[in-house]
Structure formats: structure tokens, C-alpha cells
Amino acid sequence: MNVIGPKINVPLWALVFSVLVNSFGTQAALVENLTMGNAKALSLGNAVTADPPSIDSIHYNPAGLAKLKGRQLNLKVLAASMEFEVAFGGHDDKTRQILDGFEYHDEAAHRTSKTSTIGLRLPYDEGVTEWPLPVLIMPMGGASYSPPGSDVTFATAAYAPMAAGYIREDEDDPARFMGEYMSMATITYFSPSIGVQLTEHWSVGASINFSWQGVTAGTSIRVPNIALAWGELLTRRLQEQNACPAQDDPMPLANLCGLDQSLARMGPYTNATQLEFDAESGLVAGINIGALWQPNDWFTWGVVYQFERKANLDGTYRLTYHDEWVNFFGGLHQSNLGQGINFLLPFPDGQVDSPHGRGIEYGKAEIEIITPAHFSTGISLQAAPRWKLNIDVKWTDWGVWDGLSVSFDQPLDFTKLATLVSAYSELTELTIPRHYKSVWNWAFGVEYQYNDNLALRFGYEPRKSSIPDDKQDVLLPVGDAELFGFGVEYTMRNDRLLEVALGYVHAEASVPANTSTNANSSDDFNNFIYNPYAGTDFSSQMNAYLLEVSYSAPF
Incomplete structure (x- = not known):
């Protein structure tokens, strides 16, 4: 951000969105459902639309609540650990020529960033909180009630449909230009729901969920655009030829050399500024509806639709411009x-x-986040007396993310620049196109009833990313992922139920130089997205390890 030269505004106006939009976009097929804490769903690869899990039917298919009779209690615990790794390679020919020709050094090239430090955005507590344990632990639960002889079941639960975050602790971490820390979360704290047994074969359900939603992010900024190289070269030539105005001249005709000509000039690989953003909303409402059809004992069909919901997150931003920005624009402004x-x-x-404070912009901002509509349908087939097969097909409408906007409480230095070249910018508002895609995913689960008390489960879910290949970045590795789940269900006396599941998720992406407009494009003139790794190869991966334990009992 504290950059000089005629084109510095090109990557600048998209900075906030690069961090914020990608933060929320990563839930598409990476962390969605992983932090629900439901052992049955995890062990069956989330293929539970036709076989919804107890009180968590509120989320997976509210029609499943109709099967719960009397008073039921569910308590559960999630333990999760995530590792994020980004390996940077070399440069394409164009970028290598610029590095050699201008004698620049790219500190990220041929280095690896790796972190497993958990960072959390907690409700009503600004910023990121470093979790003191290597494993995230979250207790959750809910309850249901069906009056004696009634075909209606009422329920509510607390759960976390989405939660993720990390902190890159090394000061020179090569991935810090796209996230020193980041955390996002949605926590549903009240979910009044109903399930109704309409006929012998049909049941329906609906739930209204009230959630808290929050995001926090911080990143260092650099702008490896050729325009900065030419701008720096121009300033260097003016200084070498003594064409700069006198330092004691209070109002020179023009000043492209800065307030203090002894300060370092701004180049494409200079750490330009620091961005911090923090926002939340305490009330985000959503609606889920579902149905189940069970014409016989061995076949069930289910369907669920989660409506699109919008959240207006209120928060604060802080931009700390480095000396190079302050020096250049301060000098130009005073001419x-x-x-x-x-x-x-x-x-x-x-x-x-x-x-x-010198070089600091601070204020309030608001961003509208859309959680897209989600549709899932599936079957549960009792293939043999001891074997059951679940198959789901799911669709999430991430195509609605053509663009997002954020509003600021005042004109900012970088929005003043952005309005000169971009139709997506106003002095107090920025909009950026995303062009994500709506995706279909499959999920598969198998259950083996070992004996009257013990059932074994295995699930597999290939999770196709909603972020196209040309939009991949470093903030979170959100390439196509695979979820593997394994679990057991043990039925105890008095209809008490203990379920335990283990899950493993692996996601990876390989992004050759000049293939992503969100991270490593070499197109200096048409790439208007924050692009800190221009012309650099990189690959990324994420590994998540999950343990979920659930206890259900009548009360």
C-alpha cells in the first residue's frame, strides 16, 4: 500500500477484499460441516440426508426430528487440529527478467510456510486469540421433546457449522503477504425446530437458526507490479540527477522524491503496509427445511434445503502505511x-x-456476507440385514458470489486512488468481482451392524472446491479435498447412545506461475486483484484431524 509509481493503485483497491472475500469463500467445500461435532455424520462422510443424526437433524435434515420421541438430550465434543502448508517455487521468465534487471530479491521464492497454530475469532472479543492447546476443543449439544402420543417433535441445539483459523507466527514467514493470521466462525446458539410425522411414510421438518458470525484477519502487503519498478526507477534517476526539490522548500512545484529523500524508495518487493480487519454480527438468521420418505423398511429418501442467508458484519479496520508510502504521497501532497x-x-x-498516528488509518467498516443456498438429497439403503449404504448428492450456490462490497466510514488513501481507475470503487465503498462457481458434490457412507449393541461406520466425501483454478490463493488452501471418516456407535442400557468418530481431511492445490488472478498473475495491466506472488509457482495443502464424541439419552 505504501507504494509509488503511476500504477500502484491497480492492486491496491482490492486489498481488503482479497483477505475478506477469500476468508469467507473458503467455507465452500473445505470447512463446511467439519466442525459440526456430530460423530455419526463424520463417520458416514456427511452422507446423512436420508439418515439424519438425532438432534443434529436440525442442520442435516429437520424431518429426522420426527423420529425422536419423548425427551432426548444430546451432548457432544469436537477435537480438531489443522495444518496449513504453502511451498513457493521459482518464477516465470517475465518475472525473472524483472528481478534480474532491477536487482530485486524475492524473499518468498523457494521457501515453505507451515503452521498448525490455532487462531480463533471469539464472540465479542476483537482480534484473533491464540488457542493455548495444539487441539481445538469445542463442547456443544441440544435437546428435543415430543409430547406423549404426538406426531410432532420440537428441538433446539447449539453447534458450529463453520469454524477455522490459524496464526503464522514467524515474522519472516513467506506466506505472510496473504495472511499473518485469519479466523472465521459461525456459531448457532439457538435453533428452534420442528419435525412432523405426516403419514406412515412421510415426515417433514423445519428449523430457524440464529447465529453469531465473525471474521478477523491481518496481513502484510507488498505489490510486485512492474509499475512500481518503473516508479522507483524514476525517483532514483531524479535523485541521481539532483532534480529533486530542496528539502527545506515548504511548497515545491512538484515533488516525486518524497518528504525525506534519504528514506528507502518503494519497490515491488518492499513490505508496503499492514492491514488488520475485524468484524462480527450477533444475529444472523437462517432457515432449513427437509423431508423424508420411507416407503418400506429398507429404503429411505431424504431432501434438505438450506436457504441463502445474508449477514451484515460491523467491524473496524486499521491500515498502517509504511514510511515509503507516507514519504512519497506526503511529499507529493505538499507540492x-x-x-x-x-x-x-x-x-x-x-x-x-x-x-x-503517522501513516495510520483507522475506522469502522461494514461488509455484507452471503452464505449461499445449499441443497442436498440422498438415499439410505438397507442392502442386507447388517449392511446399510448411504449416498448423498449436494449442491451449493456459490455462483451468487459474482462480487461483494464493503463500506468504510470515510474516504481512505487507497480508495482515493482506486476511484481513478476502477468502476468497482467509490470513495467509501469497494466492490470486487469473485466469479465463484456453484458445485455438486457426492458423499458416501457405509454402516455395518456388528451386533445388537455395536455398529461400525465408514464414510468418504470428495469435496470439490467452489473456487476456480484461476482464483486460488495462499490465504487458505482450498483446492479439491477428500474427507475420510470412521466411527462406532454403541447402544447402552436405557436407550443411551455413545458415538465416536475419527476424520481426516486432505486438500491440496498446485498453482503454476501466472495462472491465478488472486495470487500469482504476471499480467501487470489487467490484474486488478491483490497479487503478492506475481509470477511465482506455489503449491498448498491442508490436513485436518478430527475426533468427535456424542452422547444421547432420554431424560
């Missing part, structure tokens, strides 16, 4: 040329006299 430009249109002033 006749800068004053003339500023008379015609708003122009950056370098935040020299910022009330929050």
Missing part, C-alpha cells in the same frame, strides 16, 4: 502539483498528520 490534483479530485496525502 503545488499535489495541491492542484487534490483541488480537482480527492488524492492520497500519505496520512502524515493522521490523528491515529
Whole structure:
């Protein structure tokens, strides 16, 4: 952000969205359902639309609540660990020529970033909190009630349909230019729901869920765009030829050399600024509806639809511009040329006299986040007396993310630049196109009834990413993923039920140089997205390890 040269505004205006939009986009097929804490769903690869799990039917298919009679209690615990790794390679020919020709050094090249440190965005507590344990532990639960002789069941539960976060602790971590820390979460704290047994073969259900939603992110910024190289070269030549205005001149005609000519110039691989953003909403409402059809004892068909929901997250932002930004734009602003430009249109002033501190912009912002509609249908087939097979097919409408907007409480230095070149920017609002895609996914689960008390389960879910290959980035590795689940169910006396599941998720992506407009494009003129690894190969992977324990009993 604290950058110089005629094209610095190109990657700048998309900065906030690069962090925020990708943060929320990663839930598409990576962390969705992984933190629900339901052992049955995990062990069956989330193929439970026609075989919904007890009180968590609220989320997976509310029609399943109709099977619960009397008063039922469910308590569960999730233990999760995640590892994120990004390996950077070399450069394409164009980028290598720029590095060699201008004698730049790319500190990220041929290095690896790896972290398993858990960072959490907690409700009503700003910023990221480092979890003190290597494993995230979350207790959850719910209860249901069906009056004697009634075909109606009422229920509510607390659960976390989405939660993820990390902290990259090394100060020189090569991935810090796309996330020093990041955490996002949705926690449903109240979910009044109903399931109704309409006929012998049909049941329906609905739930209204009230959730808290939050996000926090912090990242270092650099802008490896050729325009910065030429801008730095221009300043260097002016200094070498003594063409800069005198340092004691209070109002020079033009000043492209900065307030203090002894300071380092801004280049494409200079750490430009620090961005921190934090936002939340305490009330986000959603609706789930579902149905079950069981014409006989060996076949069940289920369907669920989770409606699109919108959340307006209120929060704060902080931009800390480095000396190079303050020096360049501060010097230009205090010249006749800068004053003339500023008379015609708003122009950056370098935040020299910022009330929050030199080079600091701080204020309030609002971002609208859409959680897209989700549809799932599936069958549960009792293939043999001891064998049951579940198959689901799912669709999530991430195609609605053509673009998002964020509103600021004041014009910012970088929005003043953005309005000059982008139709997506206004002084207090930014919009960025995302062009995500709606995806279909499968899920498979098998259950073997070992004896009257013990059942064994195995599940597999290939989780296709909703982020196209040309939008991959480093913030979270969100390539296509695979979920493997294994679990057991043990029925105890008095209809008490203990379920335990283990899950493993692996996601990876390989992104050759100049293939992603969100991370490593070499197109200096048409790439308007924050692009910190221009012309650099990288690959990423995520490994998640899950343990979920559930206890259900009448009370």
C-alpha cells in the first residue's frame, strides 16, 4: 500500500477484499460441516440426508426430528487440529527478467510456510486469540421433546457449522503477504425446530437458526507490479540527477522524491503496509427445511434445503502505511502539483498528520456476507440385514458470489486512488468481482451392524472446491479435498447412545506461475486483484484431524 509509481493503485483497491472475500469463500467445500461435532455424520462422510443424526437433524435434515420421541438430550465434543502448508517455487521468465534487471530479491521464492497454530475469532472479543492447546476443543449439544402420543417433535441445539483459523507466527514467514493470521466462525446458539410425522411414510421438518458470525484477519502487503519498478526507477534517476526539490522548500512545484529523500524508495518487493480487519454480527438468521420418505423398511429418501442467508458484519479496520508510502504521497501532497490534483479530485496525502498516528488509518467498516443456498438429497439403503449404504448428492450456490462490497466510514488513501481507475470503487465503498462457481458434490457412507449393541461406520466425501483454478490463493488452501471418516456407535442400557468418530481431511492445490488472478498473475495491466506472488509457482495443502464424541439419552 505504501507504494509509488503511476500504477500502484491497480492492486491496491482490492486489498481488503482479497483477505475478506477469500476468508469467507473458503467455507465452500473445505470447512463446511467439519466442525459440526456430530460423530455419526463424520463417520458416514456427511452422507446423512436420508439418515439424519438425532438432534443434529436440525442442520442435516429437520424431518429426522420426527423420529425422536419423548425427551432426548444430546451432548457432544469436537477435537480438531489443522495444518496449513504453502511451498513457493521459482518464477516465470517475465518475472525473472524483472528481478534480474532491477536487482530485486524475492524473499518468498523457494521457501515453505507451515503452521498448525490455532487462531480463533471469539464472540465479542476483537482480534484473533491464540488457542493455548495444539487441539481445538469445542463442547456443544441440544435437546428435543415430543409430547406423549404426538406426531410432532420440537428441538433446539447449539453447534458450529463453520469454524477455522490459524496464526503464522514467524515474522519472516513467506506466506505472510496473504495472511499473518485469519479466523472465521459461525456459531448457532439457538435453533428452534420442528419435525412432523405426516403419514406412515412421510415426515417433514423445519428449523430457524440464529447465529453469531465473525471474521478477523491481518496481513502484510507488498505489490510486485512492474509499475512500481518503473516508479522507483524514476525517483532514483531524479535523485541521481539532483532534480529533486530542496528539502527545506515548504511548497515545491512538484515533488516525486518524497518528504525525506534519504528514506528507502518503494519497490515491488518492499513490505508496503499492514492491514488488520475485524468484524462480527450477533444475529444472523437462517432457515432449513427437509423431508423424508420411507416407503418400506429398507429404503429411505431424504431432501434438505438450506436457504441463502445474508449477514451484515460491523467491524473496524486499521491500515498502517509504511514510511515509503507516507514519504512519497506526503511529499507529493505538499507540492503545488499535489495541491492542484487534490483541488480537482480527492488524492492520497500519505496520512502524515493522521490523528491515529503517522501513516495510520483507522475506522469502522461494514461488509455484507452471503452464505449461499445449499441443497442436498440422498438415499439410505438397507442392502442386507447388517449392511446399510448411504449416498448423498449436494449442491451449493456459490455462483451468487459474482462480487461483494464493503463500506468504510470515510474516504481512505487507497480508495482515493482506486476511484481513478476502477468502476468497482467509490470513495467509501469497494466492490470486487469473485466469479465463484456453484458445485455438486457426492458423499458416501457405509454402516455395518456388528451386533445388537455395536455398529461400525465408514464414510468418504470428495469435496470439490467452489473456487476456480484461476482464483486460488495462499490465504487458505482450498483446492479439491477428500474427507475420510470412521466411527462406532454403541447402544447402552436405557436407550443411551455413545458415538465416536475419527476424520481426516486432505486438500491440496498446485498453482503454476501466472495462472491465478488472486495470487500469482504476471499480467501487470489487467490484474486488478491483490497479487503478492506475481509470477511465482506455489503449491498448498491442508490436513485436518478430527475426533468427535456424542452422547444421547432420554431424560
